[in-house]
Amino acid sequence: MSTCPICGAELFVGLRSWHLVCGVCGYEGSTLNAHILSQAPGGDLDEVAREDALETLRRSNFQRLLAAIRGLTSKTSSCQHPMRLLDVGCAHGWFLEQARGNFDATGIEPDRGVAEATAARGLRVRKGFFPDVLATDERYDIIVFNDVLEHIPDINATLQACMLHLVPGGLLVINAPNRMGTLYRVSKNLLRLGRSGTFDRMWQLGFPSPHVHYLDTEAVTALAERHGFTLLASERLPSVSISGLYSRVRYSKDVSPVKALLLTLAVAVAIPALAVLPPDIEVWFLRREPDA
Numbered sequence: 001m002s003t004c005p006i007c008g009a010e011l012f013v014g015l016r017s018w019h020l021v022c023g024v025c026g027y028e029g030s031t032l033n034a035h036i037l038s039q040a041p042g043g044d045l046d047e048v049a050r051e052d053a054l055e056t057l058r059r060s061n062f063q064r065l066l067a068a069i070r071g072l073t074s075k076t077s078s079c080q081h082p083m084r085l086l087d088v089g090c091a092h093g094w095f096l097e098q099a100r101g102n103f104d105a106t107g108i109e110p111d112r113g114v115a116e117a118t119a120a121r122g123l124r125v126r127k128g129f130f131p132d133v134l135a136t137d138e139r140y141d142i143i144v145f146n147d148v149l150e151h152i153p154d155i156n157a158t159l160q161a162c163m164l165h166l167v168p169g170g171l172l173v174i175n176a177p178n179r180m181g182t183l184y185r186v187s188k189n190l191l192r193l194g195r196s197g198t199f200d201r202m203w204q205l206g207f208p209s210p211h212v213h214y215l216d217t218e219a220v221t222a223l224a225e226r227h228g229f230t231l232l233a234s235e236r237l238p239s240v241s242i243s244g245l246y247s248r249v250r251y252s253k254d255v256s257p258v259k260a261l262l263l264t265l266a267v268a269v270a271i272p273a274l275a276v277l278p279p280d281i282e283v284w285f286l287r288r289e290p291d292a
């Protein structure tokens with residue numbers, strides 16, 4: 001039996017054997033295991049293909065994210081030197097690349113091959129896991145998790161480490177899938193109709209590092225309060241765009257070209273509606289409370 005990382009209640013098996021649900025707060029988790037360190041150095045080729053398909057969407061989302069971070073930190077930034085930003089799970093360094101114009105940006109990446117390739121492009125990257133690779137007294141003004149927190153099993157230990165490695169008043173940015181999102185809810189309905197593909201895909205079943213949590217604003221607020229943070233704001237980010245959509249759908253090898261084309265068209269038609277329905281990707285901005 002496992003307990004809910006948000007409220008401590010008992011978790012029950014949900015819609016799949018590996019899917020867990022909290023009957024009290026609604027938190028959803030999984031028992032899926034990461035095998036990121038056991039794969040070939042540099043990640044497998046499929047992962048590269050997937051990242052390529054997502055690149056355009058990610059880059060435009062990162063631009064919006066950085067604008068929001070600048071807005072939230074401009075009032076607190078009184079010193080002359082640029083603010084220190086830590087990007088946990090920086091992967092290919094796209095966020096670092098965009099952030100280094102305004103911030104003193106450092107990344108952490110556990111995949112050795114990916115970390116080396118990113119460092120070779122002139123970006124500052126530490127190889128390993130957060131917070132193990134940081135010195136005990138190392139502090140940042142901003143810590144960012146871009147599509148990373150939902151992969152980390154002990155979410156409470158991670159938030160505690162963020163508290164230790166952020167300056168008082170520092171900003172914690174969590175960019176993660178939202179449990180209340182429209183596509184996720186559609187995937188649950190499809191599963192109830194006997195079609196598990198979309199739901200499994202939302203959890204990244206079979207991927208090197210599948211999702212272990214699905215958060216929502218209530219869960220993030222509870223986590224924030226427990227670990228000494230205040231939720232300042234949240235922002236929605238588009239989870240799909242026309243660009244790269246076909247290759248993203250096609251990336252799943254069990255999808256035939258015809259089916260992928262039909263799926264692409266269906267999602268493309270739905271994009272305007274998705275822009276106003278509950279978002280599938282949300283960014284939560286948390287402020288570390290000053291020391292008492």
Ligand SMILES: [Zn+2]
Pocket residue numbers: 004005006007008009022023024025026027
């Ligand atoms: Zn719970």
